[in-house]
Amino acid sequence: MRPGEFLSLVGPSGCGKSTALRLIAGLIPPSDGQVRWDGGERPRPGDIGFVFQEPTLMPWARVLANVTLPLRLARLARAEAEARARDALALVGLEGFERAFPRELSGGMRMRVSIARALVMRPRLLLMDEPFAALDEITRLKLNDDLLALWAERGLAIVFVTHSVYESVYLSNRIAIMAARPGRIVAELPVVAPYPRAAGFRHGATYGAACAEVSAALGRAMAA
Missing domain, CATH: 3.40.50.300 (P-loop containing nucleotide triphosphate hydrolases)
Structure with a gap:
Protein backbone atom coordinates (compact mmCIF):
# COMPACT_ATOMS: atom_id res chain seq x y z
CA MET A 1 0.00 0.00 0.00
CA ILE A 48 -2.01 2.06 13.40
CA GLY A 49 -5.47 3.31 14.39
CA PHE A 50 -8.50 1.02 14.23
CA VAL A 51 -12.18 2.01 13.90
CA PHE A 52 -14.50 -0.95 14.42
CA GLN A 53 -18.01 -1.56 13.05
CA GLU A 54 -19.48 -0.42 16.37
CA PRO A 55 -18.17 2.60 18.30
CA THR A 56 -17.28 0.35 21.30
CA LEU A 57 -17.29 3.27 23.71
CA MET A 58 -17.28 2.93 27.49
CA PRO A 59 -20.88 3.88 28.36
CA TRP A 60 -20.00 4.99 31.91
CA ALA A 61 -17.27 7.39 30.73
CA ARG A 62 -17.62 10.84 29.21
CA VAL A 63 -16.47 11.56 25.67
CA LEU A 64 -13.13 13.05 26.72
CA ALA A 65 -12.31 10.00 28.85
CA ASN A 66 -13.21 7.66 25.99
CA VAL A 67 -10.88 9.48 23.60
CA THR A 68 -7.98 9.72 26.06
CA LEU A 69 -8.10 5.97 26.81
CA PRO A 70 -5.27 4.95 24.40
CA LEU A 71 -3.06 7.75 25.72
CA ARG A 72 -3.71 6.82 29.34
CA LEU A 73 -2.83 3.21 28.53
CA ALA A 74 0.38 4.56 26.99
CA ARG A 75 0.99 6.42 30.29
CA LEU A 76 0.97 9.88 28.75
CA ALA A 77 0.64 12.73 31.21
CA ARG A 78 -2.99 13.65 31.84
CA ALA A 79 -2.69 17.26 30.68
CA GLU A 80 -1.08 16.30 27.37
CA ALA A 81 -3.52 13.42 26.86
CA GLU A 82 -6.52 15.69 27.34
CA ALA A 83 -5.05 18.36 25.05
CA ARG A 84 -4.52 15.81 22.29
CA ALA A 85 -7.99 14.38 22.83
CA ARG A 86 -9.54 17.84 22.49
CA ASP A 87 -7.61 18.35 19.24
CA ALA A 88 -8.88 14.99 17.92
CA LEU A 89 -12.46 15.85 18.87
CA ALA A 90 -12.13 19.18 17.07
CA LEU A 91 -10.95 17.32 13.95
CA VAL A 92 -14.18 15.29 13.89
CA GLY A 93 -16.44 18.23 14.67
CA LEU A 94 -17.22 17.43 18.31
CA GLU A 95 -15.92 20.50 20.11
CA GLY A 96 -18.13 21.18 23.10
CA PHE A 97 -19.13 17.55 23.65
CA GLU A 98 -16.18 16.55 25.82
CA ARG A 99 -18.34 16.03 28.94
CA ALA A 100 -21.23 14.23 27.23
CA PHE A 101 -21.91 10.55 27.83
CA PRO A 102 -22.24 8.21 24.82
CA ARG A 103 -25.97 7.72 25.55
CA GLU A 104 -26.48 11.44 24.98
CA LEU A 105 -25.07 11.30 21.43
CA SER A 106 -26.55 10.23 18.11
CA GLY A 107 -25.18 7.20 16.28
CA GLY A 108 -23.16 9.38 13.95
CA MET A 109 -21.69 11.34 16.85
CA ARG A 110 -20.71 8.16 18.68
CA MET A 111 -18.89 7.01 15.55
CA ARG A 112 -17.09 10.37 15.41
CA VAL A 113 -15.91 9.76 18.99
CA SER A 114 -14.61 6.37 17.91
CA ILE A 115 -12.72 7.96 15.02
CA ALA A 116 -11.29 10.62 17.35
CA ARG A 117 -10.08 7.87 19.69
CA ALA A 118 -8.30 6.18 16.76
CA LEU A 119 -6.72 9.47 15.68
CA VAL A 120 -5.53 10.57 19.11
CA MET A 121 -2.39 8.42 18.82
CA ARG A 122 -1.60 10.21 15.53
Whole structure:
Protein backbone atom coordinates (compact mmCIF):
# COMPACT_ATOMS: atom_id res chain seq x y z
CA MET A 1 0.00 0.00 0.00
CA ARG A 2 1.27 3.48 -0.87
CA PRO A 3 1.71 6.24 1.72
CA GLY A 4 -1.36 8.47 1.84
CA GLU A 5 -3.50 6.08 -0.21
CA PHE A 6 -7.22 5.50 0.38
CA LEU A 7 -7.84 1.81 -0.29
CA SER A 8 -11.25 0.15 0.05
CA LEU A 9 -11.82 -3.59 0.47
CA VAL A 10 -15.08 -4.81 -1.08
CA GLY A 11 -16.37 -8.37 -1.17
CA PRO A 12 -19.14 -10.75 -0.06
CA SER A 13 -19.75 -11.52 3.61
CA GLY A 14 -17.29 -14.06 4.94
CA CYS A 15 -14.52 -13.35 2.44
CA GLY A 16 -12.10 -12.11 5.11
CA LYS A 17 -12.27 -8.31 4.89
CA SER A 18 -12.43 -7.79 8.66
CA THR A 19 -9.87 -10.56 9.17
CA ALA A 20 -7.49 -8.74 6.83
CA LEU A 21 -7.73 -5.60 8.95
CA ARG A 22 -7.07 -7.56 12.13
CA LEU A 23 -4.02 -9.18 10.54
CA ILE A 24 -2.67 -5.78 9.51
CA ALA A 25 -3.26 -4.41 13.01
CA GLY A 26 -1.56 -7.41 14.63
CA LEU A 27 -4.70 -8.35 16.56
CA ILE A 28 -4.49 -11.92 15.24
CA PRO A 29 -1.44 -13.80 13.94
CA PRO A 30 -1.32 -15.07 10.34
CA SER A 31 -1.61 -18.83 9.93
CA ASP A 32 0.85 -18.58 7.04
CA GLY A 33 3.00 -15.86 5.53
CA GLN A 34 3.64 -12.48 7.10
CA VAL A 35 2.44 -8.90 7.18
CA ARG A 36 5.12 -6.52 5.95
CA TRP A 37 5.35 -2.94 7.16
CA ASP A 38 7.73 -0.46 5.52
CA GLY A 39 9.95 -3.11 4.04
CA GLY A 40 9.99 -5.31 7.12
CA GLU A 41 9.98 -2.84 10.02
CA ARG A 42 7.51 -3.53 12.81
CA PRO A 43 4.98 -0.73 13.40
CA ARG A 44 5.61 1.41 16.44
CA PRO A 45 2.93 1.89 19.11
CA GLY A 46 0.40 4.33 17.71
CA ASP A 47 1.32 3.82 14.05
CA ILE A 48 -2.01 2.06 13.40
CA GLY A 49 -5.47 3.31 14.39
CA PHE A 50 -8.50 1.02 14.23
CA VAL A 51 -12.18 2.01 13.90
CA PHE A 52 -14.50 -0.95 14.42
CA GLN A 53 -18.01 -1.56 13.05
CA GLU A 54 -19.48 -0.42 16.37
CA PRO A 55 -18.17 2.60 18.30
CA THR A 56 -17.28 0.35 21.30
CA LEU A 57 -17.29 3.27 23.71
CA MET A 58 -17.28 2.93 27.49
CA PRO A 59 -20.88 3.88 28.36
CA TRP A 60 -20.00 4.99 31.91
CA ALA A 61 -17.27 7.39 30.73
CA ARG A 62 -17.62 10.84 29.21
CA VAL A 63 -16.47 11.56 25.67
CA LEU A 64 -13.13 13.05 26.72
CA ALA A 65 -12.31 10.00 28.85
CA ASN A 66 -13.21 7.66 25.99
CA VAL A 67 -10.88 9.48 23.60
CA THR A 68 -7.98 9.72 26.06
CA LEU A 69 -8.10 5.97 26.81
CA PRO A 70 -5.27 4.95 24.40
CA LEU A 71 -3.06 7.75 25.72
CA ARG A 72 -3.71 6.82 29.34
CA LEU A 73 -2.83 3.21 28.53
CA ALA A 74 0.38 4.56 26.99
CA ARG A 75 0.99 6.42 30.29
CA LEU A 76 0.97 9.88 28.75
CA ALA A 77 0.64 12.73 31.21
CA ARG A 78 -2.99 13.65 31.84
CA ALA A 79 -2.69 17.26 30.68
CA GLU A 80 -1.08 16.30 27.37
CA ALA A 81 -3.52 13.42 26.86
CA GLU A 82 -6.52 15.69 27.34
CA ALA A 83 -5.05 18.36 25.05
CA ARG A 84 -4.52 15.81 22.29
CA ALA A 85 -7.99 14.38 22.83
CA ARG A 86 -9.54 17.84 22.49
CA ASP A 87 -7.61 18.35 19.24
CA ALA A 88 -8.88 14.99 17.92
CA LEU A 89 -12.46 15.85 18.87
CA ALA A 90 -12.13 19.18 17.07
CA LEU A 91 -10.95 17.32 13.95
CA VAL A 92 -14.18 15.29 13.89
CA GLY A 93 -16.44 18.23 14.67
CA LEU A 94 -17.22 17.43 18.31
CA GLU A 95 -15.92 20.50 20.11
CA GLY A 96 -18.13 21.18 23.10
CA PHE A 97 -19.13 17.55 23.65
CA GLU A 98 -16.18 16.55 25.82
CA ARG A 99 -18.34 16.03 28.94
CA ALA A 100 -21.23 14.23 27.23
CA PHE A 101 -21.91 10.55 27.83
CA PRO A 102 -22.24 8.21 24.82
CA ARG A 103 -25.97 7.72 25.55
CA GLU A 104 -26.48 11.44 24.98
CA LEU A 105 -25.07 11.30 21.43
CA SER A 106 -26.55 10.23 18.11
CA GLY A 107 -25.18 7.20 16.28
CA GLY A 108 -23.16 9.38 13.95
CA MET A 109 -21.69 11.34 16.85
CA ARG A 110 -20.71 8.16 18.68
CA MET A 111 -18.89 7.01 15.55
CA ARG A 112 -17.09 10.37 15.41
CA VAL A 113 -15.91 9.76 18.99
CA SER A 114 -14.61 6.37 17.91
CA ILE A 115 -12.72 7.96 15.02
CA ALA A 116 -11.29 10.62 17.35
CA ARG A 117 -10.08 7.87 19.69
CA ALA A 118 -8.30 6.18 16.76
CA LEU A 119 -6.72 9.47 15.68
CA VAL A 120 -5.53 10.57 19.11
CA MET A 121 -2.39 8.42 18.82
CA ARG A 122 -1.60 10.21 15.53
CA PRO A 123 -1.39 7.04 13.42
CA ARG A 124 0.17 6.72 9.99
CA LEU A 125 -2.37 4.08 8.95
CA LEU A 126 -6.09 4.11 9.78
CA LEU A 127 -8.05 0.85 9.51
CA MET A 128 -11.84 1.23 9.28
CA ASP A 129 -14.16 -1.78 9.41
CA GLU A 130 -17.54 -0.75 7.95
CA PRO A 131 -17.74 2.23 10.32
CA PHE A 132 -20.81 3.81 8.70
CA ALA A 133 -22.83 0.71 7.80
CA ALA A 134 -25.40 1.09 10.61
CA LEU A 135 -26.04 4.80 10.01
CA ASP A 136 -28.84 6.44 8.06
CA GLU A 137 -28.02 7.56 4.51
CA ILE A 138 -27.87 11.29 5.25
CA THR A 139 -25.47 10.80 8.17
CA ARG A 140 -23.41 8.35 6.15
CA LEU A 141 -22.95 10.74 3.23
CA LYS A 142 -21.94 13.54 5.60
CA LEU A 143 -19.40 11.34 7.35
CA ASN A 144 -18.01 10.24 3.97
CA ASP A 145 -17.26 13.88 3.17
CA ASP A 146 -15.85 14.55 6.63
CA LEU A 147 -13.61 11.50 6.37
CA LEU A 148 -12.20 12.65 3.03
CA ALA A 149 -11.49 16.10 4.48
CA LEU A 150 -9.76 14.53 7.47
CA TRP A 151 -7.75 12.19 5.22
CA ALA A 152 -6.56 15.11 3.09
CA GLU A 153 -5.65 17.19 6.13
CA ARG A 154 -3.73 14.51 8.02
CA GLY A 155 -2.09 12.68 5.09
CA LEU A 156 -3.14 9.30 6.47
CA ALA A 157 -3.16 6.02 4.62
CA ILE A 158 -6.60 4.43 5.05
CA VAL A 159 -7.84 0.87 4.52
CA PHE A 160 -11.64 1.01 4.50
CA VAL A 161 -13.92 -2.05 4.55
CA THR A 162 -17.39 -1.59 3.08
CA HIS A 163 -20.17 -3.59 1.46
CA SER A 164 -21.22 -0.55 -0.56
CA VAL A 165 -19.89 -0.25 -4.09
CA TYR A 166 -21.07 3.35 -4.20
CA GLU A 167 -19.29 4.30 -0.99
CA SER A 168 -16.06 2.62 -2.09
CA VAL A 169 -15.99 4.52 -5.39
CA TYR A 170 -16.76 7.86 -3.76
CA LEU A 171 -14.03 7.53 -1.13
CA SER A 172 -11.18 5.61 -2.68
CA ASN A 173 -8.37 6.01 -5.14
CA ARG A 174 -7.99 2.20 -5.28
CA ILE A 175 -10.46 -0.63 -4.63
CA ALA A 176 -9.52 -4.24 -3.93
CA ILE A 177 -12.20 -6.84 -4.69
CA MET A 178 -12.15 -9.95 -2.50
CA ALA A 179 -13.60 -13.42 -3.05
CA ALA A 180 -14.34 -16.07 -0.42
CA ARG A 181 -13.23 -19.62 0.36
CA PRO A 182 -10.39 -18.99 0.42
CA GLY A 183 -10.42 -15.25 1.12
CA ARG A 184 -8.28 -13.56 -1.50
CA ILE A 185 -7.99 -10.43 -3.63
CA VAL A 186 -9.18 -11.16 -7.16
CA ALA A 187 -9.13 -7.65 -8.69
CA GLU A 188 -7.70 -4.21 -8.01
CA LEU A 189 -9.38 -1.21 -9.64
CA PRO A 190 -8.19 2.40 -9.59
CA VAL A 191 -10.68 5.24 -9.28
CA VAL A 192 -9.35 7.88 -11.64
CA ALA A 193 -11.02 11.02 -10.32
CA PRO A 194 -9.46 14.03 -8.63
CA TYR A 195 -10.01 15.15 -5.05
CA PRO A 196 -11.83 16.91 -3.50
CA ARG A 197 -14.92 15.05 -4.66
CA ALA A 198 -17.91 17.35 -4.41
CA ALA A 199 -21.47 16.06 -4.11
CA GLY A 200 -21.88 16.43 -7.88
CA PHE A 201 -19.26 13.72 -8.41
CA ARG A 202 -21.92 11.12 -7.54
CA HIS A 203 -24.00 12.24 -10.53
CA GLY A 204 -21.23 12.27 -13.11
CA ALA A 205 -20.29 9.81 -15.83
CA THR A 206 -16.92 8.97 -14.23
CA TYR A 207 -18.62 7.88 -11.01
CA GLY A 208 -21.26 5.85 -12.80
CA ALA A 209 -18.70 4.05 -14.94
CA ALA A 210 -16.51 3.27 -11.94
CA CYS A 211 -19.49 1.91 -9.97
CA ALA A 212 -20.43 -0.31 -12.90
CA GLU A 213 -16.88 -1.63 -13.18
CA VAL A 214 -16.65 -2.41 -9.45
CA SER A 215 -20.11 -4.02 -9.47
CA ALA A 216 -19.11 -6.26 -12.37
CA ALA A 217 -15.86 -7.27 -10.66
CA LEU A 218 -17.78 -7.98 -7.44
CA GLY A 219 -20.23 -10.16 -9.36
CA ARG A 220 -17.35 -12.17 -10.81
CA ALA A 221 -15.82 -12.52 -7.34
CA MET A 222 -19.07 -13.84 -5.89
CA ALA A 223 -19.29 -16.39 -8.68
CA ALA A 224 -15.69 -17.50 -8.30
